Amino acid sequence: MSYLQDNKPITLFELGKMRAEGRKIAMLTCYDASFATLVERCGVDVVLVGDSLGNVLQGQKSTLPVTMEHMVYHTECVARGCNRPFIVADMPFGSYHESPAQAMRNAARLMSAGAQMVKLEGGEFMAETVHFLVERGVPVCAHIGLTPQSVHQLGGYRVQGRNEAGAERLKADALALEDAGAGLMVMEMVPATVATEITSILKSMATIGIGAGPSCDGQVLVLHDLLGVYPGKTARFVRNFMNGAGSIDEAVTGYVAAVKDGSFPAAEHCY
Numbered sequence: 001m002s003y004l005q006d007n008k009p010i011t012l013f014e015l016g017k018m019r020a021e022g023r024k025i026a027m028l029t030c031y032d033a034s035f036a037t038l039v040e041r042c043g044v045d046v047v048l049v050g051d052s053l054g055n056v057l058q059g060q061k062s063t064l065p066v067t068m069e070h071m072v073y074h075t076e077c078v079a080r081g082c083n084r085p086f087i088v089a090d091m092p093f094g095s096y097h098e099s100p101a102q103a104m105r106n107a108a109r110l111m112s113a114g115a116q117m118v119k120l121e122g123g124e125f126m127a128e129t130v131h132f133l134v135e136r137g138v139p140v141c142a143h144i145g146l147t148p149q150s151v152h153q154l155g156g157y158r159v160q161g162r163n164e165a166g167a168e169r170l171k172a173d174a175l176a177l178e179d180a181g182a183g184l185m186v187m188e189m190v191p192a193t194v195a196t197e198i199t200s201i202l203k204s205m206a207t208i209g210i211g212a213g214p215s216c217d218g219q220v221l222v223l224h225d226l227l228g229v230y231p232g233k234t235a236r237f238v239r240n241f242m243n244g245a246g247s248i249d250e251a252v253t254g255y256v257a258a259v260k261d262g263s264f265p266a267a268e269h270c271y
């Protein structure tokens, strides 16, 4: 069965409708034109040109060395390869932290490269920057919980919001980011119970989970993790969809189907 009803480009409005109607959003990272074409035909709704390209393409230990030049180049490659998926590009470390003006200047470069939305990491403290971009016509995806650009502050790639204070912090972050106008929000490595509550208190912002349980409005994975080609240690939230699949197309189609029918993530992928 195909989830591709037509080839009309997906808009932010359509993603809001999917949340409202309880249809799950399938998001996947992608860094080049060939895979953009492939994930489009497999029914992926949102492609993320993630700064995880530092890890999976460049062999870096973290996302911190990724630059604007890298992100612009890969966003251009992805944009040439697909038409239907909504294209989100990560703002790399240091490209939006100084000021809203710096964030706007760099967001404009990603939008010119073909992104339809930019993603930035951070909670309530980023709300002012989110509002500044949204007011100026740049859709923003927020990213809370485990924020890999802060790995040296967080002390590792660990679950966030485990205790009561941490969970309350995440809730306040989510509400502030929605208020600032973020259209989507990734929650990474958050207990499923906390992600469920946050998803339920939001009015319109769709939540996309990665290690955040099955009740988010959508899910995201790193392409190389889904295909089992990343040589590093993978997290608990990863499922290798090449297991039992006869081709890359079948694996990606299997991921989309599992997100849509709610069978991914299963309990074994959650915290």
Ligand SMILES: Nc1nc(=O)c2c([nH]1)NC[C@@H]1CN(c3ccc(C(=O)N[C@@H](CCC(=O)O)C(=O)O)cc3)CN21
Residues within 6 Å of the ligand: 051, 052, 055, 056, 063, 148, 156, 157, 158, 159, 222, 224, 225, 230, 233, 234, 235, 236, 237
């Ligand atoms: N290939 C890849 N996949 C990713 O999901 C990813 C990247 N790279 N690079 C950027 C960040 C880093 N991420 C990571 C990296 C490692 C773990 C990990 O090893 N998690 C362990 C728990 C570690 C602990 O609690 O000490 C796990 O079992 O989930 C999680 C997220 C997520 N992002």
Ligand SMILES: CC(C)C(=O)C(=O)O
Residues within 6 Å of the ligand: 029, 048, 049, 050, 051, 052, 053, 090, 186, 188, 210, 220, 221, 222
């Ligand atoms: C894992 C996702 C959410 C991400 O930020 C990335 O791939 O860079």
Ligand SMILES: [Mg+2]
Residues within 6 Å of the ligand: 050, 051, 052, 063, 090, 148
């Ligand atoms: Mg990222």
